[in-house]
Amino acid sequence: MANKTLCIDVTKCTGCRGCQVACKQWNQLDAEILPFNGSYQTHEGTGPQTFTIVSMNEREVNGKMDWLFAKKQCMHCIDAPCVKVCPTKALSYSEFGAVTRDLSKCIGCKYCVAACPFGIPKYRKDLDKVTKCSLCSERVAEGLTTACAKTCVTGAIQFGDRDELLAAAEARVQELQKTNPDAQVYGKTEVGSGTNVIYVLGDKPEAYGFPKDAKAPAHIGVWQNAIQPYAGWLVAAAAAGAFVSFFTTRIFKAGQATHAEGGKSHDH
Amino acid sequence: MTTERVERFKFSARFAHWGHTVTFLVLLFTGLTLYSDWFSFLIPIFGGREGAQLVHRIFAIGFTVIPIVCLIANPGGFVQWLKDVISWTWDDIKFIMVFPLEFFGLPVKIPPQGQFNGGEKMNSMVTTTSCVLLALSGYIMWFPQAFPMGLVRSAYPIHDICMVLATTMVCMHAYLGSFHTGSGESFWGMWKGTVRSDWAAHHHAKWFRQITDKDANSHHQYQWQRGAGK
Numbered sequence: 001m002a003n004k005t006l007c008i009d010v011t012k013c014t015g016c017r018g019c020q021v022a023c024k025q026w027n028q029l030d031a032e033i034l035p036f037n038g039s040y041q042t043h044e045g046t047g048p049q050t051f052t053i054v055s056m057n058e059r060e061v062n063g064k065m066d067w068l069f070a071k072k073q074c075m076h077c078i079d080a081p082c083v084k085v086c087p088t089k090a091l092s093y094s095e096f097g098a099v100t101r102d103l104s105k106c107i108g109c110k111y112c113v114a115a116c117p118f119g120i121p122k123y124r125k126d127l128d129k130v131t132k133c134s135l136c137s138e139r140v141a142e143g144l145t146t147a148c149a150k151t152c153v154t155g156a157i158q159f160g161d162r163d164e165l166l167a168a169a170e171a172r173v174q175e176l177q178k179t180n181p182d183a184q185v186y187g188k189t190e191v192g193s194g195t196n197v198i199y200v201l202g203d204k205p206e207a208y209g210f211p212k213d214a215k216a217p218a219h220i221g222v223w224q225n226a227i228q229p230y231a232g233w234l235v236a237a238a239a240a241g242a243f244v245s246f247f248t249t250r251i252f253k254a255g256q257a258t259h260a261e262g263g264k265s266h267d268h
Numbered sequence: 269m270t271t272e273r274v275e276r277f278k279f280s281a282r283f284a285h286w287g288h289t290v291t292f293l294v295l296l297f298t299g300l301t302l303y304s305d306w307f308s309f310l311i312p313i314f315g316g317r318e319g320a321q322l323v324h325r326i327f328a329i330g331f332t333v334i335p336i337v338c339l340i341a342n343p344g345g346f347v348q349w350l351k352d353v354i355s356w357t358w359d360d361i362k363f364i365m366v367f368p369l370e371f372f373g374l375p376v377k378i379p380p381q382g383q384f385n386g387g388e389k390m391n392s393m394v395t396t397t398s399c400v401l402l403a404l405s406g407y408i409m410w411f412p413q414a415f416p417m418g419l420v421r422s423a424y425p426i427h428d429i430c431m432v433l434a435t436t437m438v439c440m441h442a443y444l445g446s447f448h449t450g451s452g453e454s455f456w457g458m459w460k461g462t463v464r465s466d467w468a469a470h471h472h473a474k475w476f477r478q479i480t481d482k483d484a485n486s487h488h489q490y491q492w493q494r495g496a497g498k
Contacts, residue, residue: 085424087302088317107317109302110412114420128318223425231432232304238436241371242443249373249449 003078003097004140005162006149007169008071009200010208011176011183012156015054015069017042019148019157023052023073026136026147046073048124051133052148055209070208071148071157074099074120074133075187076196081216082112082121084224097162097196098135106130117191117214135196162196169200176202190214272465274479276383276457280342281349285458287334288399291327296435298324303428325410332403352384353392359474360386373449380473387444391437398434401426 020042024031029049034042041056052073059066080099083091090105091112108128112121121132136146140159144150149159158165169185176183180202187198191214199210206212277285298320300307314320339346359379363386366376378385384392405423412420445455453467469476 107321109321110409111424114412114417114424217421219421219425223428227425227428227432228303231428234432235435235439238439242439242448245372245443246447249371252373252375253449 003162003196004135004160005097005165006076006135006146006197007158007160007165007200008197009156009158009169009172010068010070011180011200011202012154013054013069013071014154014156015040015056015067016153017054018151018153019071020050020052020054022147022151023133024050026139027051046120046122046132048122048131050122051131057207057209059207068203068208070199070201070210072118072120072209073148073197074135075118075190075214076133076135077191078193078196079191079216081115081117081191081220084216084220085111085115087111094135094137094140096135096137096140098137098140099132099196100134100137101130101132103127103129103131115217115220117211117216162198166198169198172200176200182207186210191216273462274465274468274476275461276463276468277461278342278345279461280338281345282458282461284335284338288331291331291334292399292434292438294327295324295331296431296438298327299431303431328403328406328410331399335399349392350396352382353389353396356386356389357382360389363387364390371444371448381471381475382478383472383475385472391441394437395434395441398430398437401430402434405430 023029029051032043032047032049037044039056039058041054043050043053045055046053052071054069054071057068057070059068076097076099078097080091080093083093083099086092087109088105088107090102090107091099092102094100106129108123108130110123110130112130113123121130123129124131136144136148139146145159146157149157158168166185166188173183173185182201182203184201184205185198186201186205187195199208201208201210204212297307297310298314301311301314301317301320311317311320314323335346359381362379363381366378367387369376370378405427408415408420408423409427415423444451445458452471453463454471457463465476
């Protein structure tokens with residue numbers, strides 16, 4: 001099945017946060033009411049009951065206030081570190097390539113929280129589970145679009161076939177580069193083989209708070225690819241050695257005077 | 269022949285040893301359920317993954333508290349043991365080199381050993397280091413929000429590596445302390461605290477000389493050594 005992708009053109013985003021509301025509504029998430037922290041941005045990032053968040057970065061360009069909006073949620077990496085580390089397989093890929101979570105399998109160990117290069121999954125204390133966006137897998141399975149794409153009034157959020165959206169995003173970037181030389185597609189090759197959320201950015205990724213060089217953390221390579229599958233054989237070797245020794249010591253002993261039972265024969 | 273015995277391990281050392289035996293094994297088997305699917309058959313024993321997680325955390329506290337209690341109860345002995353196992357002599361290195369043959373029952377000449385032979389020193393060093401790192405990395409993973417992300421990430425491979433190293437040593441150690449024909453009294457040293465003197469003289473000659481010289485000077489119960497016992 002072809003990958004279904006969310007394409008977010010932040011240059012068309014007006015920061016209305018309709019997607020945040022639609023997401024909460026569809027996923028039946030409560031409001032997470034936090035104190036005002038000096039920004040229009042509602043939350044610092046995703047939260048246990050906030051799967052998507054429009055980040056609002058303020059900056060000054062030529063003495064004028066410039067506001068950068070970017071809807072953020074799980075990036076649905078094609079080669080996802082969180083899926084790799086999840087010990088109970090609660091995180092897995094849907095048939096459309098989204099990273100879905102089976103809460104009944106999640107034990108709240110938070111390995112995925114440490115593995116995610118984007119800091120997306122969040123631990124939900126009342127459930128003792130880790131939650132995040134599932135790219136509306138339940139909706140997509142029924143042929144619908146995601147809740148956020150459905151509600152987006154400016155058409156900044158598109159949902160569909162990855163290859164088509166990627167081609168459209170690249171064409172859009174070509175256009176943007178006439179006025180925004182740093183405009184680029186983000187998510188094409190991030191985290192190794194790309195993500196199932198791609199962005200059309202009007203500026204460098206860092207300007208929107210995206211990691212510049214997003215990749216799987218090094219510990220996953222060491223831990224998951226090298227140690228976990230093979231290191232256990234060291235234990236097996238020790239156990240096998242003991243097993244062999246149990247017999248060989250008794251075989252060799254048969255012909256020898258023994259000191260085993262307490263050194264009664266001190267003649268050797 | 270009367271069997272004279274000498275004290276090998278004080279109660280605090282034995283308590284730490286067996287306390288860690290129980291807690292380590294429970295921690296190992298609860299932890300393995302997450303390490304590999306091979307061990308998923310263990311999950312129902314602990315009442316599901318959540319149960320295994322809870323048991324793991326309860327025993328983790330025991331695992332941490334036991335050595336601390338023993339350190340407080342007998343600081344001198346604890347420090348002496350650590351000092352012993354990190355001080356290596358040429359005899360210990362020779363022991364490590366020839367022991368693989370002895371392990372499989374081949375006759376070898378083993379140099380005289382102190383209270384801990386080279387193998388026991390290696391075991392103590394590896395398991396102690398592993399235990400400390402296991403505990404530290406474990407608490408970091410338990411409370412990830414209290415630590416920087418880089419530290420949390422490194423805790424996973426460290427926990428695994430130390431688990432594998434410690435379990436490897438435990439496999440060898442458990443066998444050598446029980447069914448290995450050359451080890452004899454060593455089990456009772458850790459169980460009852462005392463070992464037969466002739467065994468001590470044979471297996472830990474340097475240590476035996478040390479304790480008997482001290483005791484001989486004070487005219488203690490080891491006078492048998494000058495003729496009586498043999």
